[in-house]
Amino acid sequence: xxxxxxxxxxxxxxxxxxxxxxxxxxxxxxxxxxxxxxxxxxxxxxxxxxxxxxxxxxxxxxxxxxxxxxxxxxxxxxxxxxxxxxxxxxxxxxxxxxxxxxxxxxxxxxxxx
Amino acid sequence: xxxxxxxxxxxxxxxxxxxxxxxxxxxxxxxxxxxxxxxxxxxxxxxxxxxxxxxxxxxxxxxxxxxxxxxxxxxxxxxxxxxxxxxxxxxxxxxxxxxxxxxxxxxxxxxxxxx
Numbered sequence: 001x002x003x004x005x006x007x008x009x010x011x012x013x014x015x016x017x018x019x020x021x022x023x024x025x026x027x028x029x030x031x032x033x034x035x036x037x038x039x040x041x042x043x044x045x046x047x048x049x050x051x052x053x054x055x056x057x058x059x060x061x062x063x064x065x066x067x068x069x070x071x072x073x074x075x076x077x078x079x080x081x082x083x084x085x086x087x088x089x090x091x092x093x094x095x096x097x098x099x100x101x102x103x104x105x106x107x108x109x110x111x112x113x
Numbered sequence: 114x115x116x117x118x119x120x121x122x123x124x125x126x127x128x129x130x131x132x133x134x135x136x137x138x139x140x141x142x143x144x145x146x147x148x149x150x151x152x153x154x155x156x157x158x159x160x161x162x163x164x165x166x167x168x169x170x171x172x173x174x175x176x177x178x179x180x181x182x183x184x185x186x187x188x189x190x191x192x193x194x195x196x197x198x199x200x201x202x203x204x205x206x207x208x209x210x211x212x213x214x215x216x217x218x219x220x221x222x223x224x225x226x227x228x
Contacts, residue, residue: 034216043119043206043219044157089156099145099210099217103157 002027004092006104013080014112021107022074023090030102032095035064035075038087038106047088048075051095080111115141117209119220127228128199134192134223136207143209146190147217148182151204163190197227 005024013019023033031052036044050057050064050073057064061078077084087108093101116139126132136146145164149157161177163169163184171177179201181193190209194201204224208217 036219041222041224043117043208043221046216046218049216095214100147100159100162101217102159105156106154108154 002102004090004102004104006090006107008107009105010108010110012110012112015081017080017111019077019080019084019109019111020074021088021090021109022072023092023104024070024072025092025102026071027092028071030092030094032093032099032101033064033066033073034091034093034101035062036089036091036103038089044089077109080109082111082113085109085111115209115211115215115218117143117207117218117220119207119223121223122221123224123226125226125228126197129196132194132197132225134194134205134207134225136190136192136209136220138188138209138211138218141209141211141215142187143190144187144212145210146184147208147210148180148190148192149206149208151206151222153204157206160192194225197225199227201225202227 034049035047038044048059048062063076066073087106090104091101118137120135148160151157160175161169161171165187169182184190206222208219210217
């Protein structure tokens with residue numbers, strides 16, 4: 001019930017492409033869904049987050065789509081650049097209280113020039 | 114933006130020694146701090162959650178006598194790996210969260226290598 005399943009494990013796109021990373025959760029009590037970007041040897045950095053009362057959120061080139069009935073959410077990166085090459089983690093948790101997060105398994109994205 | 118500093122970034126020590134890792138929130142008061150462990154090419158696994166002035170809450174399977182966590186102030190939490198052994202080698206990452214719905218902000222991690 002606490003798992004967050006993330007796919008694909010790795011992804012290669014050309015510059016300008018739109019990589020899509022998908023996540024699925026089981027616990028319907030989750031009410032906070034962030035995405036993090038991690039470069040090698042660094043900690044994760046928050047990219048964008050969504051709550052279940054909206055179906056889509058955009059921040060710059062990053063868009064989250066959220067499907068509450070399917071318990072799925074995805075990250076789209078518009079006009080991807082080589083600098084976007086990193087590992088992306090989705091997470092799910094509770095926005096109240098301590099905000100404990102359960103992380104997906106990660107997607108290694110490579111954007112080729 | 115919110116900055117979390119973690120120190121040291123890399124430590125190598127002999128088996129049997131204890132190692133302390135510091136996590137500081139530089140520009141906000143961290144009411145809650147989290148400690149994660151990450152193996153190469155794997156996800157982040159939550160080890161424990163701590164609130165300032167309270168005992169840490171450990172996740173199932175994490176030895177609290179092995180991984181001592183202290184959150185003595187609103188800007189500092191420490192993780193001490195006691196009597197470290199090679200299997201404790203990993204990337205340890207802290208995160209901090211302020212009050213009023215702020216998201217978690219992560220430090221840059223500490224790579225611990227036990228020889």
